[in-house]
Amino acid sequence: MNKILFVINPISGDKDKTEYIKQIDEWAEGLELSIEKWETTGEADEEKLNQCIEAFVPDTVVAVGGDGTVMLCAKVLIDKGISLGILPAGSANGMATDIGFPEALPDALDLILNGRTIAADMLLFNGKDYGLHISDVGLNAGLVKEFEEGERRGFLGYAKGVTSQLLNLEKFEATLKIGDKTVVEEGHMVAFANARRYGTGAVLNTIGKLDDGIFEVYVLRSLSIPGLAGQFFEHIDDAASYCEVYQASKVKVTLNEPRFFQIDGELMGETKEVSVEVVPGCLKLIVGDDY
Known part of the structure; x- marks a missing residue:
C-alpha cells in the first residue's frame, strides 16, 4: 500500500487549508493509500518532521504550502529515497510552477500518484x-x-x-x-x-x-x-x-x-x-x- 505523508503549512500564502484537507481526504477515499497529515508550527519543524517520517515511513512526502514548506521537506528528505511532491498553496508557488505542478488541486494530486521522478540536485552553502x-x-x-x-x-x-x-x-x-x-x-x-x-x-x-x-x-x-x-x-x-x-x-x-x-x-x-x-x-x- 502506498503511504503518503502530507506536510501542511497552515499559514502559507494566507490561505485557509481546510478545503485542501477536505479534498485530500476525499481523494484518498477508495484508493489503496495510507495517508497521514502533519502541520508545521514554526517551532523545531525540521526535527519534528524527521521524527514523523521515521515513525510513519512514507513512500512519498507532499509539501502543502509555498516554497518554504517545499524547502523544509527537501532538507529532511536528502538521500532518503522518499519521493517529494507539491500541492501549491503558497502566495506564488514559483518552485511548483518551475517543475510542472498544476495549480488545480485534483490535477496536482493525480500527478503525485502518477508523475515521474527525477534525481534532483541541491545546493550547499558555506558547507552547512x-x-x-x-x-x-x-x-x-x-x-x-x-x-x-x-x-x-x-x-x-x-x-x-x-x-x-x-x-x-x-x-x-x-x-x-x-x-x-x-x-x-x-x-x-x-x-x-x-x-x-x-x-x-x-x-x-x-x-x-x-x-x-x-x-x-x-x-x-x-x-x-x-x-x-x-x-x-x-x-x-x-x-x-x-x-x-x-x-x-x-x-x-x-x-x-x-x-x-x-x-x-x-x-x-x-x-x-x-x-x-x-x-x-x-x-x-x-x-x-x-x-
Missing part, C-alpha cells in the same frame, strides 16, 4: 545550509528583507520592494572563483540558480535544470526595466549586456562590502563571502510531464 532552487546576495535578498517587513506578497509585493530598493540602489564588486578561473564583476546581484524561477514566479534564467549536476551563477550587472519585465513574462535574454551567466559545480564569491544574502526565500543576514557547491542527485522529486 541547503538550498533547492534560487538563492542570492544583493538586490533580491534586499527584496526578501522588504517582504519580511511588509504585508504584500506576489507581484505587488515584489513591485513595492523594487521601488524601495531603487531608492538605495548601489553596485558592489564581486570576485568569483569558479574552478581554476577567477573573474571580477560589478553589479547589483549575484544569484545561484539550481532552477529557473524565483518563488515570486519571476524567471531568472532559461537554462537551469534541477538534475544536471551544475548550477548557474547569474550576475545582474545593471538594472534593466525590459529585463525585469521579461522575468515575469518569460522573455529572458541570457546574452543581454545587463547580465552574465556562468555555469559551475562549485563557486566562491567574495564581496567588497557586506550585502544581504538569502537562500530560497529565507534571509540569512549580511555577508561578504559565500561558497556554493552542488550536491548531485540527492533528492527524489516528482515533476510534471513537461519538465
Whole structure:
C-alpha cells in the first residue's frame, strides 16, 4: 500500500487549508493509500518532521504550502529515497510552477500518484545550509528583507520592494572563483540558480535544470526595466549586456562590502563571502510531464 505523508503549512500564502484537507481526504477515499497529515508550527519543524517520517515511513512526502514548506521537506528528505511532491498553496508557488505542478488541486494530486521522478540536485552553502532552487546576495535578498517587513506578497509585493530598493540602489564588486578561473564583476546581484524561477514566479534564467549536476551563477550587472519585465513574462535574454551567466559545480564569491544574502526565500543576514557547491542527485522529486 502506498503511504503518503502530507506536510501542511497552515499559514502559507494566507490561505485557509481546510478545503485542501477536505479534498485530500476525499481523494484518498477508495484508493489503496495510507495517508497521514502533519502541520508545521514554526517551532523545531525540521526535527519534528524527521521524527514523523521515521515513525510513519512514507513512500512519498507532499509539501502543502509555498516554497518554504517545499524547502523544509527537501532538507529532511536528502538521500532518503522518499519521493517529494507539491500541492501549491503558497502566495506564488514559483518552485511548483518551475517543475510542472498544476495549480488545480485534483490535477496536482493525480500527478503525485502518477508523475515521474527525477534525481534532483541541491545546493550547499558555506558547507552547512541547503538550498533547492534560487538563492542570492544583493538586490533580491534586499527584496526578501522588504517582504519580511511588509504585508504584500506576489507581484505587488515584489513591485513595492523594487521601488524601495531603487531608492538605495548601489553596485558592489564581486570576485568569483569558479574552478581554476577567477573573474571580477560589478553589479547589483549575484544569484545561484539550481532552477529557473524565483518563488515570486519571476524567471531568472532559461537554462537551469534541477538534475544536471551544475548550477548557474547569474550576475545582474545593471538594472534593466525590459529585463525585469521579461522575468515575469518569460522573455529572458541570457546574452543581454545587463547580465552574465556562468555555469559551475562549485563557486566562491567574495564581496567588497557586506550585502544581504538569502537562500530560497529565507534571509540569512549580511555577508561578504559565500561558497556554493552542488550536491548531485540527492533528492527524489516528482515533476510534471513537461519538465
